[in-house]
Amino acid sequence: MEFARTLDGMLDPDPQVRRKAGDYFLNNMQRMARVVMLDLPAALNVPLVPVWVRPAHQEIDTVVYSSRKAFLREANAQETLNDVNDVQLDRYYKQFMQGMGRPKRPFGIGEPTGEISCGRRLGGSLGAGGVYIDSSLNLHDPTLKPAFVEAVNNMVHLARAIHRQGVFKSCLFNARQTLHLERASADDAFVSEPNMAINYELSAVPELEDRTRQHSYFEDGPDPEELLVLPESIMRVLQQLNDIHHTGMIIFEALPQHLKIHSYYRLLDPAKEHEFRTLLANILASVNQIEGLGVSGFMKMPYKDTRYFAHMASQPERYYPRDPREYVRKLTNP
Known part of the structure; x- marks a missing residue:
């Protein structure tokens, strides 16, 4: 209980409370370290949003992409982010999502819209009555399912405590599937190589299609922070793809001399392969028509299966037992 309350104090919105809790922790950490802590048996958590398990047959390098950085900027302390430019904020955010380190496989997850070889996206919309995910x-x-479910549920719990309106979108994808195109200067066109292809997975059998529940590429509306305007030829293809039952995402990231195409697709209707x-x-044949710099992305989920959660300022208190040995004894010998 002491440690939990100390951590709670160090996360308090009031800087004076945070400093006081930090001082307390530093003054008492050696004593706290001697507390007896046993691994307690725990029931498996039920995921609050759907989680699917599809074992990967190849190595995965998870990379995080998120738009709506304004959401992060507005939600953080004024004094810490006011003087941070967009590039620095983007780098901070990506490191924050990936555990403050190099690219890695945090959960080996995959699926932004259906499954993204490595990760997927979680989109949240915050409203007056709660959060829609x-x-x-x-x-x-x-093997990582218990930890993954715990992390997903923690995200949901944290989102329920945010009392403001806005939209936040994020996806994780496999960087090993990213296509890279180079050009000499920003005045030149990007040209795809003859053997270049956007990979996809194929469902072994048709997965049930219910058009009343389909989640469209375009129903989320334009993202104000995605500044790359794609040519009409690519937009037309994306609209055609939207009519085929699949899940996935594609992100175009245009730099002065480099174009990255991040993608993950899973076709759910083998007859349309x-x-x-x-x-x-x-x-890919139309990338030579891309002009300008920036990012533009589209994600599609197999179904519209929005989950609603009412606002909740905090979870019920749940402390580690005062006598863990007695707690375990009672569980094993009721």
Whole structure:
């Protein structure tokens, strides 16, 4: 209880409370370190939003992409982010999401819209009555499911404590599937290599399609922070893809001499594979029409399965037992 309350104090919105709790922790940490802590048996958590397990057959490098950085900027302390430029904020955010370190496989997850070879996206919309969450999350390492479910549920709990309106979108994808195109200068066109292709996974059998529940590429509306305007030829292909039952995402990141195409697709209607593959090839054939710099992304989930959670300022108190040995004894010998 002492340690929990100390941590709570160090996370308090009041800087004076944070400093006081930090001082208390530093003054008492050696004594706290001697507290007896046993691994207690715990029931498996039920995921608050759907989590699927699809074992991966290849190595995955998870990378995080998120738009709506203004959401993060507005939610943080004024004095800490006011003087941070967008590039610094973007780097901070990506490191924050990935555990303050190098690119890694945090959960080996995969699926932004259906499953993104490595990760997926979680989109949240905050409103006056609570939080609405659309998600498509696939875990690619079954041994990590308890930890992954715990992390997903913690995100939901934290979102329920945010009392402001706004939209936050994020996805995780496999960097090993990113396509890279180079050009000599910003005045030149990007040209895809002849053997270049946007990869996708194919469902072994048709997955049930219910058009009343489909989640569209375009229903979320334009993102004010995605400044790259895609050519009409690519937008037309994306609209055609939208009519084929699939899940996935594609993100175009145009730099002065470099174009990155991040993608994850899973086709859920095997009968449409030829049409699907042709449309993906048409996207690459049109990259020479991309002008300007910036990012533009589209994500599609298999179904519209929005989960609603009412606001909750805090979870019920749940402290580590005062006598853990007695606690375990009672559990094993009721």
